[in-house]
Amino acid sequence: MLVAADAQAAKQKNDTTGLREIAARLSSRLSSGGFGASVEVDASERPKKVRFLSAVEQKEHEAQEVEEDLAPLRRIDIIKRDSEQLSVAEQYRVDEFEAISRQLKTYFGLDFEVDHASALLNPKTPGKHHPDNLQLLLKTHNGKKNASNWPRFSFAEQKQYIEAAITLQSLVAARMNVEVVSSVKDSLLQRLEAVYGG
Numbered sequence: 410m411l412v413a414a415d416a417q418a419a420k421q422k423n424d425t426t427g428l429r430e431i432a433a434r435l436s437s438r439l440s441s442g443g444f445g446a447s448v449e450v451d452a453s454e455r456p457k458k459v460r461f462l463s464a465v466e467q468k469e470h471e472a473q474e475v476e477e478d479l480a481p482l483r484r485i486d487i488i489k490r491d492s493e494q495l496s497v498a499e500q501y502r503v504d505e506f507e508a509i510s511r512q513l514k515t516y517f518g519l520d521f522e523v524d525h526a527s528a529l530l531n532p533k534t535p536g537k538h539h540p541d542n543l544q545l546l547l548k549t550h551n552g553k554k555n556a557s558n559w560p561r562f563s564f565a566e567q568k569q570y571i572e573a574a575i576t577l578q579s580l581v582a583a584r585m586n587v588e589v590v591s592s593v594k595d596s597l598l599q600r601l602e603a604v605y606g607g
Contacts, residue, residue, distance in 0.1 A: 446470065487529045491538035502540035502604040509601050510545055517594070518587040519574055520548035526561035534558060541606050547574060564605045568598055 414427030438444060446467045451458040462470065495503065506523045513521045524546040527536025536542045536558065544562045546554065562570060572594070579589040 484529055487535075488538045495539070499540050502606070503538075503543065505600060505604040506540065506543045506545065509597050512593075512597055513545070513571070516597075517575055517578055517589060518582075518585055519578055521545045521571075521574075522548050522551045524551050524554065527558045528554070528556045530556045531558050532556070540604065545571065545601070564602055567601070567605065571598065571601075 410431065411427050414430045416427070418425045418427045418430050439448065439450065444461075447462055449460050449462050449466075449470070492500065492503075503523075510521045510523050513519045522545070524544050525536045525538065525542050526544050527534065527542055529536055529538060542561065544567055575589060575594055578585075578587065582589045
């Protein structure tokens with residue numbers, strides 16, 4: 410194959426080699442999905458890393474993709490089931506967590522999410538959808554946590570975490586057209602403390 414590619418490269422106007430031609434063909438086939446599920450592409454680094462997968466690895470990847478597709482549906486079912494068991498006061502606390510998360514985005518431009526400290530989809534010890542299991546995490550941190558169980562913040566830690574994020578945001582607030590108002594932050598933290606518990 411290399412001999413044939415070298416011969417073709419010698420006939421081209423551009424300065425190239427057979428090895429470059431083979432690499433270009435492979436790259437083109439990879440980018441168009443020509444290898445299907447038989448290769449794994451790691452795009453997290455530059456240059457991208459590619460490796461062929463065995464038949465067993467292909468089946469594992471397919472099972473993982475199915476699991477990832479079903480996870481949001483399972484999560485919704487768990488939340489619905491657990492929500493039916495919450496008292497009115499507990500549901501109010503859950504609603505407040507969600508509202509405060511949205512208001513941190515509205516007033517400070519920060520992507521906070523309501524996180525289950527003991528993850529609902531943790532394979533070994535799944536958590537419950539209950540206000541005593543909730544905390545606020547920035548979206549990037551929540552994405553890294555995924556289905557892991559982390560010790561829940563104490564309220565003092567939760568407050569420090571939110572204040573640190575707002576302090577960092579205030580350094581670029583003017584450039585982002587975000588007005589950091591201390592009284593809004595204080596009000597949100599008071600509301601959070603009232604429903605945080607534990």
